[in-house]
Amino acid sequence: MSWKQNLPAVRGKLLVDEALAPFTWFRVGGPADVVFLPADEQDLADFLKTLDPAVPVLAIGVGSNLLVRDGGVDGVVIRLGKGFNTVEALGNNLIKAGGAVPDAILARKAAEAGIAGLEFYAGIPGTVGGAVIMNAGCYGSETVNVVKSVRVMDRAGQVRDLAVDDLHYTYRHSALQDGETVIVLDAVFEGTPGDPSEIKARMREITERRETTQPIREKTGGSTFKNPPGHSSWKLVDEAGWRGRLYGGAMFSPLHSNFLINTGEATAADLEGLGDTVRADVLAKTGIQLDWEIKRIGRA
Numbered sequence: 627m628s629w630k631q632n633l634p635a636v637r638g639k640l641l642v643d644e645a646l647a648p649f650t651w652f653r654v655g656g657p658a659d660v661v662f663l664p665a666d667e668q669d670l671a672d673f674l675k676t677l678d679p680a681v682p683v684l685a686i687g688v689g690s691n692l693l694v695r696d697g698g699v700d701g702v703v704i705r706l707g708k709g710f711n712t713v714e715a716l717g718n719n720l721i722k723a724g725g726a727v728p729d730a731i732l733a734r735k736a737a738e739a740g741i742a743g744l745e746f747y748a749g750i751p752g753t754v755g756g757a758v759i760m761n762a763g764c765y766g767s768e769t770v771n772v773v774k775s776v777r778v779m780d781r782a783g784q785v786r787d788l789a790v791d792d793l794h795y796t797y798r799h800s801a802l803q804d805g806e807t808v809i810v811l812d813a814v815f816e817g818t819p820g821d822p823s824e825i826k827a828r829m830r831e832i833t834e835r836r837e838t839t840q841p842i843r844e845k846t847g848g849s850t851f852k853n854p855p856g857h858s859s860w861k862l863v864d865e866a867g868w869r870g871r872l873y874g875g876a877m878f879s880p881l882h883s884n885f886l887i888n889t890g891e892a893t894a895a896d897l898e899g900l901g902d903t904v905r906a907d908v909l910a911k912t913g914i915q916l917d918w919e920i921k922r923i924g925r926a
């Protein structure tokens with residue numbers, strides 16, 4: 627009997643051979659062997675302790691930075707939900723948020739509690755888990771500036787507390803992207819005292835600026851490439867002539883040329899193929915290496 631037919635009992639949901647496309651912004655990609663939606667932390671721990679240790683496990687947020695390849699993903703994909711989405715102001719400008727909390731909700735709750743410095747999250751469409759893993763940021767602020775500590779669960783179901791220094795943050799990278807799988811359960815953020823209405827005004831500015839400069843209603847994954855030191859990726863893509871050029875159903879957005887979009891019927895192969903073609907073309911024309919910011923997972 628395959629491990630998929632012999633899964634541990636859970637209180638949440640187990641979905642076998644489940645399409646991952648609806649779990650991502652790009653809306654492409656094959657199925658996962660299993661998608662697990664844990665009811666809460668205990669359910670997640672019990673599942674991981676019982677699951678065959680040979681089965682790979684990967685947590686995802688809302689897939690706003692994720693390209694799932696067409697062949698799908700081996701093992702169990704964990705998507706946190708209701709049991710992981712509380713936000714609590716702790717006093718002293720500290721606020722704790724579950725791994726599934728949308729970044730925009732964290733920004734709003736921080737504003738309501740008079741905590742400034744987290745307003746940049748208003749414009750990032752991911753979750754706290756994704757932000758902690760990716761060092762998400764924009765307009766001069768990033769997660770490393772505001773996160774204080776993180777609680778993670780490892781593949782064996784054990785919980786660990788990590789301080790910000792343990793995460794070795796650099797531009798759109800944390801140590802949690804390397805090595806063994808962990809699941810971000812929650813994180814504590816620290817801001818500075820601020821006036822709620824002024825904080826909310828800055829959040830409105832951020833969301834309005836995004837509306838006009840980014841294709842936020844498209845099937846996209848945000849910034850495709852990291853900015854190479856001293857360069858803007860959008861400019862390199864644009865100057866190499868790739869803005870708005872169709873490749874299968876994929877295209878770099880006419881509005882923002884570092885945003886890869888699925889124009890409707892793209893496959894993951896179209897999207898990744900266009901990205902890699904553009905990387906090779908930019909390298910040949912300028913000698914500059916573009917590195918993927920979007921996480922690509924699964925089998926081609």
Ligand SMILES: Cc1cc2nc3c(=O)[nH]c(=O)nc-3n(C[C@H](O)[C@H](O)[C@H](O)COP(=O)(O)OP(=O)(O)OC[C@H]3O[C@@H](n4cnc5c(N)ncnc54)[C@H](O)[C@@H]3O)c2cc1C
Pocket residue numbers: 651684685686687688689690691692706725726749750751752753754755756757758759760761762763764808809810811840841842846847848849921
């Ligand atoms: C329109 C648009 C605009 C964007 N603008 C920005 C921006 O300004 N700045 C920016 O930094 N990003 C931006 N992004 C990218 C994206 O929103 C961020 O990277 C975000 O942090 C990803 O969060 P997520 O929850 O969707 O994670 P996912 O995309 O689901 O996953 C991203 C990575 O995090 C891991 N992960 C997610 N949750 C967990 C968890 N709980 N535990 C362990 N691992 C986890 C996944 O395994 C994967 O490696 C944008 C995306 C879009 C679509």
